[in-house]
Amino acid sequence: MPDHQAVIVGGGFSGIGAAIKLDELGIHDYLLVEAGDGLGGAWHWNTYPGVAVDIPSFSYQFSFEQRPWSRVYAPGSELKDYAEHCADKYGLRARTRLNTRVVAAEFDDDAHLWRLGTDGGEQITARFVIGATGVLTQPKRPDIAGSDDFTGDVIHTARWDHDLDLRGKRVAIIGTGASAVQIIPSIAAQVAQLTVFQRTPIWCLPKLDAPIPWLGRQLLGRVPGVESVARVASQAFVELTFPVAAHFAGLVPVAKVGERQGRDFLRRQVRDPVVRDKLTPRYGLGCKRPSFSNDYLPTFNRDNVLLETSPIERITPTGIRTVDGVEHEIDVLILATGFKVFEAGNMPPFPVIGSRGADLEKFWDSNRFQAYEGVSVPGFPNFFLILGPYGYNGSSYFNLIETQMRHITRCLGKARDAEATRVEITTEANDRYFTAMLGRRGNQVFFRPGCDGANSYYFDKHGDVPIRAATTAETIWRSARFDLDDYRYEKLPA
Numbered sequence: 001m002p003d004h005q006a007v008i009v010g011g012g013f014s015g016i017g018a019a020i021k022l023d024e025l026g027i028h029d030y031l032l033v034e035a036g037d038g039l040g041g042a043w044h045w046n047t048y049p050g051v052a053v054d055i056p057s058f059s060y061q062f063s064f065e066q067r068p069w070s071r072v073y074a075p076g077s078e079l080k081d082y083a084e085h086c087a088d089k090y091g092l093r094a095r096t097r098l099n100t101r102v103v104a105a106e107f108d109d110d111a112h113l114w115r116l117g118t119d120g121g122e123q124i125t126a127r128f129v130i131g132a133t134g135v136l137t138q139p140k141r142p143d144i145a146g147s148d149d150f151t152g153d154v155i156h157t158a159r160w161d162h163d164l165d166l167r168g169k170r171v172a173i174i175g176t177g178a179s180a181v182q183i184i185p186s187i188a189a190q191v192a193q194l195t196v197f198q199r200t201p202i203w204c205l206p207k208l209d210a211p212i213p214w215l216g217r218q219l220l221g222r223v224p225g226v227e228s229v230a231r232v233a234s235q236a237f238v239e240l241t242f243p244v245a246a247h248f249a250g251l252v253p254v255a256k257v258g259e260r261q262g263r264d265f266l267r268r269q270v271r272d273p274v275v276r277d278k279l280t281p282r283y284g285l286g287c288k289r290p291s292f293s294n295d296y297l298p299t300f301n302r303d304n305v306l307l308e309t310s311p312i313e314r315i316t317p318t319g320i321r322t323v324d325g326v327e328h329e330i331d332v333l334i335l336a337t338g339f340k341v342f343e344a345g346n347m348p349p350f351p352v353i354g355s356r357g358a359d360l361e362k363f364w365d366s367n368r369f370q371a372y373e374g375v376s377v378p379g380f381p382n383f384f385l386i387l388g389p390y391g392y393n394g395s396s397y398f399n400l401i402e403t404q405m406r407h408i409t410r411c412l413g414k415a416r417d418a419e420a421t422r423v424e425i426t427t428e429a430n431d432r433y434f435t436a437m438l439g440r441r442g443n444q445v446f447f448r449p450g451c452d453g454a455n456s457y458y459f460d461k462h463g464d465v466p467i468r469a470a471t472t473a474e475t476i477w478r479s480a481r482f483d484l485d486d487y488r489y490e491k492l493p494a
């Protein structure tokens with residue numbers, strides 16, 4: 001018998017949502033394993049200045065646990081607090097193990113269970129495993145010559161050191177992705193000099209953000225229906241700005257409208273035409289993740305902020321040298337260089353050995369990323385993913401969690417009814433789904449002209465973008481209606 005009916009790997013919102021939904025199904029014997037010393041995932045690790053959601057908070061929360069947020073786009077600390085609140089309210093603490101990293105997982109074909117190894121040398125067995133480890137979790141340091149030579153302070157955005165005082169310092173930041181967009185305006189006024197090293201400009205759009213006043217919060221929290229109206233409006237906005245814009249670009253020109261808006265925004269916000277030109281993206285909106293901010297672009301009007309677009313030649317003991325020979329002397333180097341995505345060891349973040357020795361990383365490497373409905377992979381029984389390939393359609397991450405858990409709990413419910421100890425997606429069902437996803441590429445922004453030069457982390461080495469080409473409504477419908485016989489259910493011989 002396994003130690004637990006289920007192990008959930010990862011204590012971010014995916015893991016929290018998975019635990020709540022397992023309880024709802026009546027599976028109470030689970031263990032939630034988290035590598036960090038707290039829950040909340042991205043919101044536990046990312047505490048850099050200015051960190052906040054960039055999907056309206058009315059959407060960026062569980063549908064069953066809504067709260068009156070302080071702003072339309074809540075700060076990261078509020079999300080961390082929300083994670084802790086969910087863990088307490090839904091009684092997850094006693095079944096949570098922090099500071100425990102899963103380093104290996106292997107399926108036992110004879111016993112129909114998973115054996116998980118931890119960094120503490122322990123073995124935990126479970127009938128079912130839910131992988132809730134996210135993707136953007138392992139900080140990526142840039143592959144720049146001399147990276148280790150710098151003698152000042154070096155900090156990655158996802159591992160912020162709050163003891164580091166930036167006041168009056170000469171600071172450089174490498175990268176202009178979503179993290180940098182939030183940090184740059186937050187620190188510019190306190191540092192002596194901020195040099196921003198940009199390789200590819202980001203599309204930056206207006207952020208419809210504002211504090212939600214006391215009265216608004218009362219209305220949201222107490223008057224029936226107000227929260228739902230706010231949520232529906234917010235969902236519609238999110239749907240239009242990502243899934244519709246990205247997956248139906250060939251049919252609905254939302255991205256073109258957004259590009260016009262982005263260029264107007266840039267014109268209004270940045271005074272110097274040379275700087276403005278450098279900040280202008282030369283690729284289509286949606287090819288890589290855009291950002292929403294009202295104060296990122298105007299930061300480049302400041303006298304103490306320099307936008308450097310000459311490629312970096314090397315990092316030196318005292319700063320950064322660009323290929324034009326300019327030496328930028330600095331005290332602090334901020335790496336806003338993102339996370340591992342398709343690099344080896346990230347998807348999955350630990351070796352996953354399925355039935356008859358199948359290796360998940362190798363399977364994906366040779367067969368391209370794929371998973372039935374983004375949840376399960378043939379050859380890996382009793383193993384379910386929240387953020388598997390072609391699972392996330394780009395709307396709120398909370399939609400993804402609830403949708404994938406609806407799928408998973410339907411399967412586990414059927415397994416329980418059938419007293420099955422082994423549940424595996426069939427190759428035919430997986431192939432059908434993968435083929436359908438590839439067949440939808442024609443209208444996706446990623447595969448239309450315009451993405452050259454985006455340098456987007458969405459694309460893997462095969463040129464695939466394993467994001468689910470579907471509306472949110474379709475993902476919800478599919479999770480409730482997919483054919484449960486797409487899975488094979490088996491029972492251990494007595």
Ligand code: NAP
Pocket residue numbers: 052053054055136142143144157174175176177178179180182197198199200289312336337338339454455457
């Ligand atoms: P990112 O989007 O991957 O951006 C990394 C940046 O570093 C890019 O500008 C990249 O340039 C640059 N870079 C990387 N290596 C470099 C090198 N060797 N030399 C020069 N530049 C280099 O990372 P991120 O900003 O941390 O964001 C990652 C993701 O986290 C986002 O896309 C988003 O999904 C999520 N996020 C969300 C929020 C939120 O508000 N909810 C906030 C932050 C992050 P290139 O573009 O040329 O590669």
